[in-house]
Amino acid sequence: MNGVDWAVLLITILGIAGYGIWGTRGQRSLRTYLHGSGETSWMVIGLSVMATQASAITFLSTPGQGYESGLGFVQNYFGAPFALIIISVVFLPIFRRLNVDTAYEFLGSRFDSKTRLLGAALFLLQRGLSTGITIYAPAIVLSTVLGWRMDLTIIGSGMVAIAYTVSGGSAAVNLTQKYQIGVIFIGMIAAFFVLVSKLSGNIGFHDALSVAGGMNRLEGVDFSFDVNKRYTFWSGLLGGLFLALSYFGTDQSQVQRYLSGTSLRESRLGLMFNAICKIPMQFFILLLGVMLFVFYQFEPPPIFFNQTAWNNAIATESGSQLQSLARRYEAECAAAKTAISHWLELSHNNTPALADAARAKAQAAYQQSQATRAEAKRALSTAVPHASSNDADYVFVTFILKHLPHGLIGLLITVFLAATLSSKAAELNALGSTTTVDLYRHIIAPQATEAHYLLASRCFTAMWGLIAICFALFANMAENLIQAVNIVGSIFYGVVLGMFLVAFFLRRIGGTAVFYAAIVSQVTVIVLYLTIPISYLWYNFIGCALCIVLSACLQIGLGPNDREPARGVTPT
Amino acid sequence: MAERVTDSENKATRLPVFRTWPAVYAFVVATFVLWVTLLAILARTFS
Numbered sequence: 001m002n003g004v005d006w007a008v009l010l011i012t013i014l015g016i017a018g019y020g021i022w023g024t025r026g027q028r029s030l031r032t033y034l035h036g037s038g039e040t041s042w043m044v045i046g047l048s049v050m051a052t053q054a055s056a057i058t059f060l061s062t063p064g065q066g067y068e069s070g071l072g073f074v075q076n077y078f079g080a081p082f083a084l085i086i087i088s089v090v091f092l093p094i095f096r097r098l099n100v101d102t103a104y105e106f107l108g109s110r111f112d113s114k115t116r117l118l119g120a121a122l123f124l125l126q127r128g129l130s131t132g133i134t135i136y137a138p139a140i141v142l143s144t145v146l147g148w149r150m151d152l153t154i155i156g157s158g159m160v161a162i163a164y165t166v167s168g169g170s171a172a173v174n175l176t177q178k179y180q181i182g183v184i185f186i187g188m189i190a191a192f193f194v195l196v197s198k199l200s201g202n203i204g205f206h207d208a209l210s211v212a213g214g215m216n217r218l219e220g221v222d223f224s225f226d227v228n229k230r231y232t233f234w235s236g237l238l239g240g241l242f243l244a245l246s247y248f249g250t251d252q253s254q255v256q257r258y259l260s261g262t263s264l265r266e267s268r269l270g271l272m273f274n275a276i277c278k279i280p281m282q283f284f285i286l287l288l289g290v291m292l293f294v295f296y297q298f299e300p301p302p303i304f305f306n307q308t309a310w311n312n313a314i315a316t317e318s319g320s321q322l323q324s325l326a327r328r329y330e331a332e333c334a335a336a337k338t339a340i341s342h343w344l345e346l347s348h349n350n351t352p353a354l355a356d357a358a359r360a361k362a363q364a365a366y367q368q369s370q371a372t373r374a375e376a377k378r379a380l381s382t383a384v385p386h387a388s389s390n391d392a393d394y395v396f397v398t399f400i401l402k403h404l405p406h407g408l409i410g411l412l413i414t415v416f417l418a419a420t421l422s423s424k425a426a427e428l429n430a431l432g433s434t435t436t437v438d439l440y441r442h443i444i445a446p447q448a449t450e451a452h453y454l455l456a457s458r459c460f461t462a463m464w465g466l467i468a469i470c471f472a473l474f475a476n477m478a479e480n481l482i483q484a485v486n487i488v489g490s491i492f493y494g495v496v497l498g499m500f501l502v503a504f505f506l507r508r509i510g511g512t513a514v515f516y517a518a519i520v521s522q523v524t525v526i527v528l529y530l531t532i533p534i535s536y537l538w539y540n541f542i543g544c545a546l547c548i549v550l551s552a553c554l555q556i557g558l559g560p561n562d563r564e565p566a567r568g569v570t571p572t
Numbered sequence: 573m574a575e576r577v578t579d580s581e582n583k584a585t586r587l588p589v590f591r592t593w594p595a596v597y598a599f600v601v602a603t604f605v606l607w608v609t610l611l612a613i614l615a616r617t618f619s
Contacts (some may be wrong), residue, residue, distance in 0.1 A: 071611065082601075085600060187597065210618050213619050216619075271586075276600055280603065
């Protein structure tokens with residue numbers, strides 16, 4: 001990074017954060033602090049919901065997923081449109097009718113205090129963990145490739161988010177997210193076009209898609225029923241439905257975003273904007289990864305994209321073995337490039353039989369190079385046991401630093417930091433709100449003044465920010481980062497969703513039944529995660545189904561629930 | 573304290589083409605089907 005890159009980075013990041021503080025200064029009301037001005041339009045809500053979900057991990061890790069496995073990960077989002085419709089029809093009118101500050105306040109209105117506390121506690125636990133990952137993930141990648149100090153990267157980005165979130169609350173989050181997502185869109189689209197233009201030195205866009213298709217990188221829909229496959233149409237539709245329903249419907253970081261709308265109409269339209277745009281947005285980011293894959297068929301790729309880890313391994317006594325593997329890999333990549341070029345040439349000459357044979361040869365040459373890369377990863381793990389052999393998160397950032405012009409490098413690094421700030425700020429805002437409303441105001445200090453709660457909310461927001469920074473400073477993860485976030489979410493979300501679905505649809509079930517059912521279900525899901533290797537998306541479904549069935553069984557055992565839900569608390 | 577969600581707000585979208593919420597939801601589902609179809613076509617065309 002040179003001076004231009006640093007100027008783009010600092011002006012954009014600090015400018016947006018400063019504007020967030022200035023634009024929301026002088027807040028005196030807890031309601032405004034928690035919900036914003038209440039005049040948010042559907043477009044801002046839509047962008048804010050999108051920015052909250054799309055963290056830096058989305059933009060660092062998803063292109064790496066596309067590079068390694070193709071478009072299949074897009075299926076993870078197939079349940080989202082249906083989930084958002086259900087939330088728009090069922091959840092949203094009730095939340096607005098009850099005028100709740102948090103989603104868990106609704107559980108208190110429908111059931112009782114202990115169930116509200118359990119819902120809030122599960123949220124705080126899983127979101128607290130995820131917020132740590134949200135800040136750790138980009139920091140580890142950026143510090144590794146840019147040579148920044150990891151602790152300073154974590155503390156720096158964390159403190160900026162804390163500053164404007166504590167100062168302006170929900171309004172500052174909405175205000176800054178609007179500009180952050182704008183920067184993100186501009187940066188990602190620019191990167192895509194530069195990448196495609198660099199491809200054209202070797203092949204056109206159509207041929208690039210042919211290469212990607214020939215190497216099985218364009219299979220975005222898999223209709224098989226194999227539960228061991230991580231991403232299929234069915235796991236995406238069903239598991240993704242439950243994941244999205246839990247995330248958008250019961251996670252305060254999202255509920256807080258769409259409750260800030262002027263009216264039910266604005267909130268609904270904001271959600272429908274995401275229902276339509278979520279799949280194409282993820283497709284676009286994955287396609288960027290697929291184009292990176294094609295790019296590296298014609299430009300020599302590093303054998304391991306995390307070059308810092310690779311250089312550390314080279315310095316060990318396994319260095320000569322690793323260097324020998326790197327030379328072999330380079331030769332095999334050159335052979336694969338020749339084979340791919342030959343295949344494309346034959347496919348242009350209208351000789352399908354010959355082209356098919358050439359494609360098979362190209363595939364074999366590519367597989368050969370991948371076998372060597374896998375061998376190198378194993379050798380690296382042996383040489384440096386604590387190093388992660390997963391380098392997918394480094395693919396995109398390596399391309400940015402080696403192949404993009406200065407200025408654009410700064411913009412793309414800004415994209416990662418802007419995405420970190422946008423999601424982290426929303427999460428801190430939600431953690432602070434839930435701690436204030438569901439724990440502090442509800443249990444500890446129910447009679448305090450508005451100013452007291454506002455101060456408490458600011459303190460809790462700062463406290464969660466500092467906890468997230470501490471977690472990130474001590475974290476160490478080997479899993480692909482975007483999957484790590486989804487796995488943590490999937491373990492907790494299903495049960496919380498089960499509690500909400502019982503609340504909405506099973507009027508005869510009371511708080512005691514659902515409280516104990518939720519505890520048993522949560523323990524069961526954690527045990528399943530530790531013992532049975534199935535796609536993590538299924539935990540959402542299992543946790544939710546278990547919570548509902550156990551609640552019904554326990555209620556039967558406890559006898560009829562004599563506390564009917566109040567009017568307006570369930571769908572009419 | 574409770575905010576009133578009026579029937580008209582619940583039913584009218586004030587959008588030019590999709591005047592009711594069920595119409596908006598139908599459009600979202602149709603868009604989903606379109607994305608899945610396009611993804612399947614993309615894989616088939618270039619496989």
